[in-house]
Amino acid sequence: MSETLTKAAARNIFYGGTAFFFAVFVALTVHSVSKANAIAAANPVTPSVAAGKHVWEKHSCINCHTLMGEGAYYAPELGNVWVRFGGKEDANGAREALKAWMKGQPSGVEGRRQMPQFNLTETELDNLADFFKWTSEVDTQNWPPKVSG
Amino acid sequence: MKYQSQKVALYYFAGALALFVAQVLFGTLLGTVVVAPNFLADLVPFNILRMIHTNALIVWLLMGFFGCAYYLIPEEAETELHSPKLAVLQFWLFLIGAAAAVVGYLFKIHEGREFLEQPLWIKLAIVVVALMFLYNVTMTVLKGRKTAITNILLLGLWGIAVFFLFSLYNPNNLVLDKMFWWWVVHLWVEGVWELVMASVLAFLMIKLTGVDREIVEKWLYVIVAMSLFTGILGTGHHYYWIGTPAYWQWIGSIFSTLEVLPFFAMVVFTFYMVWKGGRTHPNKAALLWALGCSAFAFFGAGVWGFLHTLAPINYYTHGTQVTAAHGHLAFYGAYVMLNIAMFTYAMPLILKREPYNQLLNMWGFWITSGAVSFMTFALTFAGVVQTHLQRVLGMSFMEVQDQLQLFYQFRLGAGIFTLLGVVLIVWSLVVPGKAKESTGYQAAE
Numbered sequence: 001m002s003e004t005l006t007k008a009a010a011r012n013i014f015y016g017g018t019a020f021f022f023a024v025f026v027a028l029t030v031h032s033v034s035k036a037n038a039i040a041a042a043n044p045v046t047p048s049v050a051a052g053k054h055v056w057e058k059h060s061c062i063n064c065h066t067l068m069g070e071g072a073y074y075a076p077e078l079g080n081v082w083v084r085f086g087g088k089e090d091a092n093g094a095r096e097a098l099k100a101w102m103k104g105q106p107s108g109v110e111g112r113r114q115m116p117q118f119n120l121t122e123t124e125l126d127n128l129a130d131f132f133k134w135t136s137e138v139d140t141q142n143w144p145p146k147v148s149g
Numbered sequence: 150m151k152y153q154s155q156k157v158a159l160y161y162f163a164g165a166l167a168l169f170v171a172q173v174l175f176g177t178l179l180g181t182v183v184v185a186p187n188f189l190a191d192l193v194p195f196n197i198l199r200m201i202h203t204n205a206l207i208v209w210l211l212m213g214f215f216g217c218a219y220y221l222i223p224e225e226a227e228t229e230l231h232s233p234k235l236a237v238l239q240f241w242l243f244l245i246g247a248a249a250a251v252v253g254y255l256f257k258i259h260e261g262r263e264f265l266e267q268p269l270w271i272k273l274a275i276v277v278v279a280l281m282f283l284y285n286v287t288m289t290v291l292k293g294r295k296t297a298i299t300n301i302l303l304l305g306l307w308g309i310a311v312f313f314l315f316s317l318y319n320p321n322n323l324v325l326d327k328m329f330w331w332w333v334v335h336l337w338v339e340g341v342w343e344l345v346m347a348s349v350l351a352f353l354m355i356k357l358t359g360v361d362r363e364i365v366e367k368w369l370y371v372i373v374a375m376s377l378f379t380g381i382l383g384t385g386h387h388y389y390w391i392g393t394p395a396y397w398q399w400i401g402s403i404f405s406t407l408e409v410l411p412f413f414a415m416v417v418f419t420f421y422m423v424w425k426g427g428r429t430h431p432n433k434a435a436l437l438w439a440l441g442c443s444a445f446a447f448f449g450a451g452v453w454g455f456l457h458t459l460a461p462i463n464y465y466t467h468g469t470q471v472t473a474a475h476g477h478l479a480f481y482g483a484y485v486m487l488n489i490a491m492f493t494y495a496m497p498l499i500l501k502r503e504p505y506n507q508l509l510n511m512w513g514f515w516i517t518s519g520a521v522s523f524m525t526f527a528l529t530f531a532g533v534v535q536t537h538l539q540r541v542l543g544m545s546f547m548e549v550q551d552q553l554q555l556f557y558q559f560r561l562g563a564g565i566f567t568l569l570g571v572v573l574i575v576w577s578l579v580v581p582g583k584a585k586e587s588t589g590y591q592a593a594e
Contacts, residue, residue, distance in 0.1 A: 010370035057261030063196030069468030143390035
């Protein structure tokens, strides 16, 4: 490596530059947090949505499914499952279909991926549906490209 | 090995190797479930198997990092470790915590967020373990010689602990949850973990090639500068589609593309040092792993990361098997190989054995590396097909998965060979081999 760059100079560039880029990152994060709070202001995270998120975590759904593309890729994307079940047109129909789906697992079909039966209560199922509805309404820059997720 | 207290590293190496086998074993089980979905379905569901697979990986890599630090820091600082007893206690706490977490997972006790499934009390125990560790190594460095390698390593290790604290923050707003989840996950693997990687590689280069410290350390600063200048804002490539503003598409695309640079620099650095050193170190297996580490990290983290990091491409590939392909090769190249390089270098010195079972170790290298590469190719092809069918044509997820079966069968085959390779590696490190003719290895160090 060039003799013009001394070790001390390289060290100073490292520490100074890291501080700079981290500061930029923090500033952008602060701005993004305000946007995320604006999302929640326009579309409130109700106690039911929050409880639904807890149901989602309690059963670690993300270790099979994906949510906004993040998760385990073993089972379908659920960030837009509300839309896929027709929730935009018929909210009650989508809710009932989701609940019936959850109650009908596992399918037991040989050779098909099996979703466990989580024995959720009616309230938990409603919370989960509310969480999916809320999530589907987040502005994800038009992701996913197809309703198939 | 110059200091007695370096021996505590052996606990960590042994624990890490045991968890390594467990991690790959669970990976093989998962690969089997993907091919034959009814397998284990009634006993342990996929989500539980997967959290054990990923958590075992994270814990053993961290355990390996701790071991690397305990070996490296006394030698660099030229002083005994502040408290070897504390280091041993810390090991058992960490191991018991990890074991308790896994047993809990089998009984469905977990917090459910991906990679951060540990129950709160385990997370807090991890913080305690981290503080014990940081106290011990920081005190050691403070009383001893301060080198660029220990500075960077300590910064990386402190960063690991600091960013882990964000795992305790779980807001009800999913967008915020996801944003700060990445402060742990991304700022670890594409941030502070790279500091650990670069500093351990620098240490190995000094030891294995005999190149002058001044040169190695200048390279080290340049590499880690590139890592953090690109990696911090590179976080943006996770902020494309999770409810965050659109400007992240530009920031994430540009900076995460540049994230390839530090990995390329590490390839140039390691190969150039070996060429410049021109010395034949008897521990050829350690050198093979060190060079393999930079090369595979470049392909896995660098090239396979770049494949799907540009926002217009990621729009289609996000959350497909392309991501899985990248994840496997990146972790293997950057962090698995780094740890095995250090274990292969340090274990014979701690155990006072000649470089032993070198051939077996190198077979392990080639079989495992070949198998993980093959797995990566299979998953990449699966991901490309999936992207087209699901994201372009709009076919449903399950229909598309049926089309990927052949790739998943190849992946399972590769997984079985990976398991075989890992058993060879562990065997070669643990079981004493026939001592070769003395090569003056102890003196060379």
